[in-house]
Amino acid sequence: VETDDRILISREPLNAETPLGRQVGTITPLRRHFVRTHFPTPRPPDRLVIDGALRAPLAFSADDIRAFPSRSLVVTLECAGNGRSFLDPLVPGEPWRLGAVSTGEWTGVPLRLLLELAAPTARAVEVVFRGADRGTPSELNRPIAYERSLRLREALDSDALLAYAVNGEELPPEHGAPLRLVVPGAYGMASVKWLERITLLERPLAAFYQTERYVIGGVPLGPVAPRAIIVDPIDGAMLPRRPLLLRGYAWSGHAPIAMVEVSDDGGRTWAAARLSEAHSPYAWREWQFAYDPTDRDGVSFLPRATDAAGNEQPLAPRWNTLGYANNAARPTSVRFG
Amino acid sequence: VETDDRILISREPLNAETPLGRQVGTITPLRRHFVRTHFPTPRPPDRLVIDGALRAPLAFSADDIRAFPSRSLVVTLECAGNGRSFLDPLVPGEPWRLGAVSTGEWTGVPLRLLLELAAPTARAVEVVFRGADRGTPSELNRPIAYERSLRLREALDSDALLAYAVNGEELPPEHGAPLRLVVPGAYGMASVKWLERITLLERPLAAFYQTERYVIGGVPLGPVAPRAIIVDPIDGAMLPRRPLLLRGYAWSGHAPIAMVEVSDDGGRTWAAARLSEAHSPYAWREWQFAYDPTDRDGVSFLPRATDAAGNEQPLAPRWNTLGYANNAARPTSVRFG
Numbered sequence: 001v002e003t004d005d006r007i008l009i010s011r012e013p014l015n016a017e018t019p020l021g022r023q024v025g026t027i028t029p030l031r032r033h034f035v036r037t038h039f040p041t042p043r044p045p046d047r048l049v050i051d052g053a054l055r056a057p058l059a060f061s062a063d064d065i066r067a068f069p070s071r072s073l074v075v076t077l078e079c080a081g082n083g084r085s086f087l088d089p090l091v092p093g094e095p096w097r098l099g100a101v102s103t104g105e106w107t108g109v110p111l112r113l114l115l116e117l118a119a120p121t122a123r124a125v126e127v128v129f130r131g132a133d134r135g136t137p138s139e140l141n142r143p144i145a146y147e148r149s150l151r152l153r154e155a156l157d158s159d160a161l162l163a164y165a166v167n168g169e170e171l172p173p174e175h176g177a178p179l180r181l182v183v184p185g186a187y188g189m190a191s192v193k194w195l196e197r198i199t200l201l202e203r204p205l206a207a208f209y210q211t212e213r214y215v216i217g218g219v220p221l222g223p224v225a226p227r228a229i230i231v232d233p234i235d236g237a238m239l240p241r242r243p244l245l246l247r248g249y250a251w252s253g254h255a256p257i258a259m260v261e262v263s264d265d266g267g268r269t270w271a272a273a274r275l276s277e278a279h280s281p282y283a284w285r286e287w288q289f290a291y292d293p294t295d296r297d298g299v300s301f302l303p304r305a306t307d308a309a310g311n312e313q314p315l316a317p318r319w320n321t322l323g324y325a326n327n328a329a330r331p332t333s334v335r336f337g
Numbered sequence: 338v339e340t341d342d343r344i345l346i347s348r349e350p351l352n353a354e355t356p357l358g359r360q361v362g363t364i365t366p367l368r369r370h371f372v373r374t375h376f377p378t379p380r381p382p383d384r385l386v387i388d389g390a391l392r393a394p395l396a397f398s399a400d401d402i403r404a405f406p407s408r409s410l411v412v413t414l415e416c417a418g419n420g421r422s423f424l425d426p427l428v429p430g431e432p433w434r435l436g437a438v439s440t441g442e443w444t445g446v447p448l449r450l451l452l453e454l455a456a457p458t459a460r461a462v463e464v465v466f467r468g469a470d471r472g473t474p475s476e477l478n479r480p481i482a483y484e485r486s487l488r489l490r491e492a493l494d495s496d497a498l499l500a501y502a503v504n505g506e507e508l509p510p511e512h513g514a515p516l517r518l519v520v521p522g523a524y525g526m527a528s529v530k531w532l533e534r535i536t537l538l539e540r541p542l543a544a545f546y547q548t549e550r551y552v553i554g555g556v557p558l559g560p561v562a563p564r565a566i567i568v569d570p571i572d573g574a575m576l577p578r579r580p581l582l583l584r585g586y587a588w589s590g591h592a593p594i595a596m597v598e599v600s601d602d603g604g605r606t607w608a609a610a611r612l613s614e615a616h617s618p619y620a621w622r623e624w625q626f627a628y629d630p631t632d633r634d635g636v637s638f639l640p641r642a643t644d645a646a647g648n649e650q651p652l653a654p655r656w657n658t659l660g661y662a663n664n665a666a667r668p669t670s671v672r673f674g
Contacts, residue, residue, distance in 0.1 A: 025409035025444040027364060029505045067582060069625050071613060072362035105616075107362040167504070168366045245404060276408065279442075280616070288406050 005031040009094050013037040013135075014174055017099025020231045023249065026074060026279045026286070028102035030167050035174050036079045036100065036188055038146055038209070039135035044178050045196035048162075050114065052200035053124035058117070062164065062178045065109055071161060072107040073184065074280035076251050078224050080187035080214055084323035086330060091323035098229050098330060101251075103283050106182045108163035112156055114198070120152060124200040127155045128207075129181050129192040137208060148192050148214075149205035150183070159184050159282070162195065184282035185223045185253035187325070189214045216320045224253025225327040226313045228260045228273075228287070228305035233334050241336035243292045246273070251284035252307035260287040263302040267315050267329070270304065298335040342368040346431050350374040350472075351511055354436025357568045360586065363411060363616045363623070365439035367504050372511050373416045373437065373525055375483055375546070376472030381515050382533035385499075387451065389537035390461035395454070399515045402446055402501060409444040410498060410521065411617035413588050415561050417524035417551055421660035423667060428660035435566050435667060438588075440620050443519045445500035449493055451535070457489060461537040464492045465544075466518050466529040474545060485529050485551075486542035487520070496521050496619070499532065521619035522560045522590035524662070526551045553657045561590025562664040563650050565597045565610075565624065565642035570671050578673035580629045583610070588621035589644035597624040600639040604652050604666070607641065635672040 006016035018034045048065065051057040079100035081093050094100075115127065131146040150158070160183045164171055171177040176193025183190040189209065205211075214221050228250035233239060250257045256278060261270035273289040293299060306312045317328040343353035355371045385402065388394040416437035418430050431437075452464065468483040487495070497520045501508055508514040513530025520527040526546065542548075551558050565587035570576060587594045593615060598607035610626040630636060643649045654665040 023505065024407070024502045025442045025505050027442050027505050032505070069582060069611070069627075070361070070584070070623075072616070072623065074616065105362045105364050165361045168360065168362050168364050168369070245406060247407070274406070279409070279411065286407075286409065290406075 006035065007099055009096065013039055014041065015094050017097065018102045020099050020229065021234045023231050026103055026283055027105060027167060030104070030169060030172060033102040033104060033175070034079065034100045036094075037133065037174070037193075038137075039133040041173050042132040042134070042194050044173070045132045045194060048179055048195055048198065050118045050198045052128075053121045053202050054200050055119040055121070065162065065164060065179060068109045068113060070107055071110050072105055073159060073161060073182070074103060074105045074283040075182055075184045076101060076103040076282065076284040077182070077188045077191060078251070080189055080221055080324045083326035083328070083330070086328065087317055087319055087323050087326055091321060093323050101284075104166040105168070106161055106163040107165040108161040108179070108182070111158065111160040111162055111181070114162065115152075115156060118200070120200045123202045124152055126150070126201040126204050127152050128199040128201055128205050129195060130197040130199070131176070131192045132194040132196045139212070140208065144208055146192065146209060147205065147207045148190055149201070149210055150190065152200070187214070187221055187224055187253075213322065214324065216322070216324055221324055224251065225325050226250070226252035226254065226257070226305040226307045226311050227327040228303040228313060229330065230301060230303050230332040233332065235332045237334045239334050239336055241293050243290060246289040246291060246301060248273070248287050248303055249284040250287055250303075250305040252305065252311060254311050255307040255309035256281060257285050257305055258308040259306045261304050262289045263304070264291070264299050266300065267302055273303070293336045296336060298333065300331040300333040302329050302331050304329050343372065344436055346433065350376055351378065352431050354433065355439045357436050357566065358571045360568050363440055363620055364442060364504060367441070367506060367509060370439040370441060370512070371416065371437045374470065374511070374530075375474075376470040378510050379469040379471070379531050381510070382469045382531060385516055385532055385535065387455045387535045390458045390539050391537050392456040392458070399501065402499065402516060405446040405450060407444055408447050408498060409442055410496060410519070411440060411442045411620040412519055412521045413438060413440040413619065413621045414519070414525045414528060415588070417526055417558055417661045420663035420665070420667070423665065424654055424656055424660050424663055428658060430660050438621075441503040442505070443498055443500040444502040445498040445516070445519070448495065448497040448499055448518070451499065452489075452493060455537070457537045460539045461489055463487070463538040463541050464489050465536040465538055465542050466532060467534040467536070468513070468529045469531040469533045476549070477545065481545055483529065483546060484542065484544045485527055486538070486547055487527065489537070524551070524558055524561055524590075550659065551661065553659070553661055558661055561588065562662050563587070563589035563591065563594070563642040563644045563648050564664040565640035565650060566667065567638060567640050567669040570669065572669045574671045576671050576673055578630050580627060583626040583628060583638060585610070585624050585640055586621040587624055587642040589642065589648060591648050592644040592646035593618060594622050594642055595645040596643040598641050599626045600641070601628070601636050603637065604639055610640070630673045633673060635670065637668040637670040639666050639668050641666050
């Protein structure tokens with residue numbers, strides 16, 4: 001189902017892709033930003049508690065949070081299951097195509113600031129983020145809260161925000177109002193919504209969404225794998241036979257994008273696309289590629305991203321039982337005539 | 338009149354300020370972006386003509402324009418009359434306070450690209466941009482089109498865009514759909530809306546909005562003068578007597594912002610504010626300033642911007658008959674108790 005704004009995957013809980021064909025510029029308009037939820041949208045928590053291995057527990061109202069110095073970052077968020085529906089054999093889980101990725105300007109308090117204020121003890125090693133959303137996953141027989149953790153060191157070193165606004169607007173309910181985490185470079189599951197509690201632990205978190213999900217062969221997912229996509233033309237388009245301009249986006253959670261290439265022969269040969277300027281270290285980058293079809297009746301374009309750390313997007317999927325991080329290059333086929 | 342979204346100055350033609358107190362992050366949501374129009378919103382032109390001193394006239398449909406390589410830039414636009422209502426004695430013209438300034442991510446075709454394609458003759462020195470909006474200014478007795486020009490050299494050197502989208506959305510009617518100019522660093526009058534014709538001239542343009550308006554003492558306005566504003570707290574606020582955080586924005590069309598200072602004693606002494614990271618060379622920059630009122634009952638804060646070219650915001654207005662470029666520092670007064 002494609003509404004005006006998003007492509008609905010499931011209504012309850014709400015899961016929806018952004019229509020990538022309508023993406024221009026860096027920012028995704030809020031009403032088109034993809035949404036990933038595990039449980040029904042909860043009642044907004046009225047405060048944020050920080051507790052566990054620290055000097056003394058703290059509690060903040062929404063107003064308290066806004067009184068801290070703020071920071072704004074343009075961040076691309078991508079669901080770990082983006083591209084899942086292209087795995088063969090198909091795996092369970094939301095059947096995302098490529099639209100579980102969007103970019104917003106997120107405004108909030110640096111996580112680092114609140115953690116330093118909370119003064120974790122010397123034994124604290126991990127930070128758990130708990131959302132107000134809860135429910136019973138089909139694999140369990142009891143309700144749980146959505147919980148994810150970061151290593152304390154990683155949390156302190158990151159540019160993560162506790163965000164209360166996006167694109168200059170109050171955070172909307174489906175994006176985690178009043179307060180959500182935004183972890184640049186990590187898959188979306190790290191950016192816990194409806195944040196109600198931050199807990200410092202002296203040992204790693206054992207929790208369903210930390211150790212049973214968002215793992216590949218038991219290993220936690222790393223940073224977002226590099227990916228380039230084509231947004232214009234759309235797959236299956238019939239075009240006049242004249243020079244055309246491919247337009248797309250590329251991103252990686254490991255490092256800035258270094259190169260995008262396009263193949264018109266299934267990956268045998270590649271030509272470099274033109275990268276637009278980077279608007280943020282944490283946002284996708286637009287790219288464009290001029291192509292002259294000359295006497296061809298049709299062509300299948302394959303885009304491939306490489307990041308500055310040398311990670312290259314693969315041509316074949318790396319199949320895994322839960323269907324995560326499938327960043328294999330996807331073709332866009334068009335016909336001329 | 339303050340609607341939910343904008344502060345209306347006049348309905349026909351539409352002139353409205355952005356509510357600065359609601360600005361967070363860099364981007365201004367579109368429905369809150371200030372609007373400046375000289376005449377009623379015209380019917381959208383169906384093509385853009387480029388003519389005059391060039392090899393041969395060209396005409397482009399909206400689709401033609403979108404087929405060119407695109408570029409996206411985050412640009413702060415400010416009306417030349419912003420701050421006019423603070424001049425004493427008051428002058429004619431729209432009584433803007435400080436909200437005739439907003440920031441968008443504009444997407445379009447680089448002006449340079451179209452000009453190079455048009456191949457101006459060696460005698461061309463100026464580029465005229467004509468909007469589809471027309472009417473009879475009260476000072477004239479005949480209808481005219483809205484027209485503004487740039488020197489050809491300046492146009493080729495600039496990062497000006499012919500924009501068809503803003504904040505990831507189609508350009509709305511009040512912002513000049515289907516195509517408008519966006520000239521970074523210049524006051525808003527240069528960014529002609531509803532663009533229907535670009536004409537290369539062999540002499541400077543003589544036209545009402547070029548030579549009779551947007552001049553100070555006959556001299557055309559230069560780049561946007563540096564300005565810092567406070568958006569939070571709002572002027573006249575009553576606050577609890579405890580440490581507070583001032584939040585504001587600063588911009589200059591001459592050069593990047595180098596420094597923002599705040600005075601709590603009417604400009605006798607100044608302390609530096611903390612500048613947030615720059616998200617774009619052409620956008621305002623957020624700044625924050627922590628203040629402890631201790632035993633004061635009230636205070637009047639004065640913000641002042643200095644840019645990297647050494648231009649410092651003045652404390653007193655530079656009065657002029659048409660009320661342009663009044664970037665004098667404006668106080669925000671609050672009371673504690």
